[in-house]
Amino acid sequence: MSRPEVSQQQPGRASGVWFGVDVGSVRVGVARSDPRGVLAVPVATLRRDPRLGADLDELSALLTEHEAVGVVIGLPRTLAGRAGPAVREARLYGQALAARIAPRPVVYVDERLTTVLAQRNLNSSGVRGRAKRSVVDQAAAVEILQSFLDGSTQQHPE
Secondary structure, eight states: OOOOOBOSSSTTOBOSOEEEEEEOSSEEEEEEEOTTSOOEEEEEEEEOOTTTOHHHHHHHHHHHHTTOOEEEEEEOOOTTSOOOHHHHHHHHHHHHHHHHHTTSOEEEEEOTTHHHHHHHHHHHTTOOHHHHHHHHHHHHHHHHHHHHHTTOSOEEOO
8 A cells, every 4th residue: 555645634634535433332333535535425334243353354344445544433422521431442443443454544533422413414314213223323424534524523642
């Protein structure tokens, strides 16, 4: 893999396809950007597999398939900005993913309320019930990634 260029949008951010990940206890929402790193689109919802890591393998394969330059993982902080057990799980997931995809970076961003926003957007689009459940994680991943691409989220070090 060649060394990625630096984007003009955010100093230090590699240009190319970025992936956004919404880590849940049951499912993992996945989104990706266009090659210019401007627009986030949904990709998949993966079933979490903490025991064998099949979801991490699937995600790694998607990153390779789309020649991704990096991954953004949302940290579900509390409204007060505190890190709870869900943040710990997201960081552990990110560390396990980073070991599989090095040297591509894994970046963590604040994702407060992205699932709520995703649910509202799906509701306003008329998506309800079982159909909503199957795409809400992808929609949250889109929100996480799009806010990163737009430069409107606070990044957190590993």
